[in-house]
Amino acid sequence: MDWEIVIGLETHVQLSTASKIFSDSSTQYGALPNTQAGVVDMALPGTLPVMNRGAVERAIQFGLAVNATIAPVSVFARKNYFYPDLPKNYQISQFDLPILQGGSLTFFVGENETTVNLTRAHLEEDAGKSLHENFTGPHGESSTGIDLNRAGTPLLEIVTEPEMRSAAEAVAYARALHGLVVWLGICDGNMQEGSFRCDANVSVRRKGDNKLGTRTEIKNVNSFRFLERAILYEARRQIEVLEDGGTIVQETRLYDSDRDETRSMRTKEDAHDYRYFPDPDLPPLVVDSGWVDRVRANMPELPAARRGRFQTELGLTAYDAAQLTMQRSTADYFEEIVQHLPQGSAKPAANWVLGELAAALNRDDLDITQSPVSAQQMAALITRIVDGTISNKIARDVFAAMWEGEHNRDADAIIEARGLKQITDTKAIEAMVDQVLADHPAIVDEYRSGKDKAFNSLVGQVMRAARGKANPQQVTNILREKLDS
Ligand code: ADP
Numbered sequence: 391m392d393w394e395i396v397i398g399l400e401t402h403v404q405l406s407t408a409s410k411i412f413s414d415s416s417t418q419y420g421a422l423p424n425t426q427a428g429v430v431d432m433a434l435p436g437t438l439p440v441m442n443r444g445a446v447e448r449a450i451q452f453g454l455a456v457n458a459t460i461a462p463v464s465v466f467a468r469k470n471y472f473y474p475d476l477p478k479n480y481q482i483s484q485f486d487l488p489i490l491q492g493g494s495l496t497f498f499v500g501e502n503e504t505t506v507n508l509t510r511a512h513l514e515e516d517a518g519k520s521l522h523e524n525f526t527g528p529h530g531e532s533s534t535g536i537d538l539n540r541a542g543t544p545l546l547e548i549v550t551e552p553e554m555r556s557a558a559e560a561v562a563y564a565r566a567l568h569g570l571v572v573w574l575g576i577c578d579g580n581m582q583e584g585s586f587r588c589d590a591n592v593s594v595r596r597k598g599d600n601k602l603g604t605r606t607e608i609k610n611v612n613s614f615r616f617l618e619r620a621i622l623y624e625a626r627r628q629i630e631v632l633e634d635g636g637t638i639v640q641e642t643r644l645y646d647s648d649r650d651e652t653r654s655m656r657t658k659e660d661a662h663d664y665r666y667f668p669d670p671d672l673p674p675l676v677v678d679s680g681w682v683d684r685v686r687a688n689m690p691e692l693p694a695a696r697r698g699r700f701q702t703e704l705g706l707t708a709y710d711a712a713q714l715t716m717q718r719s720t721a722d723y724f725e726e727i728v729q730h731l732p733q734g735s736a737k738p739a740a741n742w743v744l745g746e747l748a749a750a751l752n753r754d755d756l757d758i759t760q761s762p763v764s765a766q767q768m769a770a771l772i773t774r775i776v777d778g779t780i781s782n783k784i785a786r787d788v789f790a791a792m793w794e795g796e797h798n799r800d801a802d803a804i805i806e807a808r809g810l811k812q813i814t815d816t817k818a819i820e821a822m823v824d825q826v827l828a829d830h831p832a833i834v835d836e837y838r839s840g841k842d843k844a845f846n847s848l849v850g851q852v853m854r855a856a857r858g859k860a861n862p863q864q865v866t867n868i869l870r871e872k873l874d875s
Pocket residue numbers: 396397398399400549550551552553591592593602603604605607661
C-alpha cells in the first residue's frame with residue numbers, strides 16, 4: 391500500500407430561512423410540486439431577485455464560528471448552464487468574491503485531533519428537481535416532470551482544501567461540520583431531505599509525491615455512511631486504474647448505494663465553461679462591521695468555547711469535551727446532568743452520556759432530545775454511583791430499567807425495589823471473602839505462586855457471591871489484605 395488518498399469536500403448546507411434566497415416563496419419541505427414556486431423562482435420575464443438578509447446573516451454566523459474572513463463586499467455571479475430544472479439557464483452563485491474566505495474546523499478522528507482548512511464558502515440558490523419516476527407522456531411514454539419548489543432555496547457551499555487523507559477523516563469532518571451548522575441553528579441538518587449534501591473530490595498519488603493526482607468528484611452523497619463507502623470505493627478504483635497503467639479522467643461520478651460503486655456521470659466542466667459573470671440584477675453585497683457585530687451578539691456560545699469550558703471548569707479531557715460538544719443538544723443534556731450532581735462528578739457524567747446513554751439512543755435510533763430518560767433522571771442515577779450506593783455495573787441494570795420505564799424512571803425507587811444497594815459493610819464483605827478463600831484453595835495457590843490473574847478471578851468469585859452488590863474497592867482491599875498477610 392504505497393498510495394495516499396487525497397480528499398477535498400464541498401458541502402451544500404441549506405440555510406434555514408423561511409423564504410427563499412431571492413424571492414418570498416416558502417422553503418417548507420414536502421409541499422405539492424410547484425406550489426412554492428413564485429414568479430422569480432419560475433424565471434418569469436421581468437422579475438428581479440431581492441437578497442434575503444436572513445441568508446446573509448446565517449453565512450456571517452458560520453464565518454464567525456470557523457474564523458473565516460468575512461468579505462466587506464462580495465459579488466453574486468451567474469453560473470450559466472442549461473438544465474430543465476433551471477429555468478433562468480443560470481444559477482445565481484458567487485465566484486471570485488465569495489462572502490467567506492479561509493477559516494478552519496478542528497475535530498477528532500478517533501483519538502486524534504485534527505484541523506482542516508476551509509478554502510471559502512459562498513452563497514447560492516438551489517435548482518429545482520427533475521422527477522423521473524411515475525411520469526408518462528400523452529402516448530404512454532415515460533417522461534420527466536419538473537418541480538420548482540426547491541428552486542431558489544438558499545445554500546451555503548463550504549469548500550475545504552484538499553487536505554484530508556482518509557475516508558474516516560472526511561466523514562469525521564462532515565460530522566463535525568453538520569454538528570456545527572445545526573448548533574448555530576443556520577441549518578436543520580436533515581440529510582434525508584437534502585438539507586446537508588456532500589460532494590467528495592477524491593484523488594490518489596504515490597506516497598512521497600508532492601503533486602496532486604487527477605481527481606474525480608462524487609456528487610450529492612447524503613449520508614455519512616455512503617460518504618465513507620463512496621470514497622473507499624473510488625480510491626480503490628483509481629488505484630486499480632493507475633496500477634494497470636491507465637490514467638484517471640477528471641469527471642463527475644455518482645455513488646450508487648445499492649451496488650456500492652461510483653459511476654461516471656459526465657466529464658467535469660471547468661469554471662470557464664460556465665461563463666461566470668457578475669449578475670447585473672444584484673448589487674454587490676456589502677457587510678459592514680456593525681452588521682457583523684450585531685450578528686455576533688445574537689449567537690449562541692460556540693462549540694469551541696463550550697469545549698474549552700468543559701475542560702477548564704469541569705476538568706474533562708480534550709477528547710471527552712470534543713465528543714460532548716459535537717452536538718448542541720448533547721452538550722445541553724450533559725450540562726443539565728452536571729448541574730444536578732455534586733461538584734467534581736463531571737467525569738462519570740461524561741462517561742455515561744458518551745457510553746451507556748449514547749449506545750441506548752443509537753440502538754433505538756433516537757436523538758438525545760428524544761431520550762426517554764431525562765437529564766435529571768440520569769443525574770439521580772449517577773448521584774447514586776458517586777455516593778457509593780451502587781456500583782457502575784449495577785447502575786447499568788438500573789439504567790436499563792429506567793430506559794424501559796420502570797418506577798417512573800426513578801433510580802432510587804428501582805434500587806430500593808430490586809434490593810440493589812451496594813454492600814459496604816466491611817464485616818459482611820470479610821465474611822464473603824473468607825468463604826471464597828476457603829472454597830477456592832487452588833486459585834489461592836496460583837496467586838501465591840505469582841499469577842496476578844488469579845487475583846482477578848478471586849475478586850470475580852466474591853462479586854458473584856455478593857450478586858454484584860459488594861463495593862469493588864472494598865473487596866479488592868480486603869482480599870489483598872487477607873492474601874498478602
Ligand atoms: P470545482 O469543483 O467547482 O471545480 P475546485 O476546483 O476549487 O472547485 O475544487 C473543489 C474541491 O476539490 C475542493 O474541496 C478541493 O479541495 C478539491 N480538490 C481540488 N483538487 C483536488 C485533488 N487533486 N484531489 C482531491 N481533491 C481536490
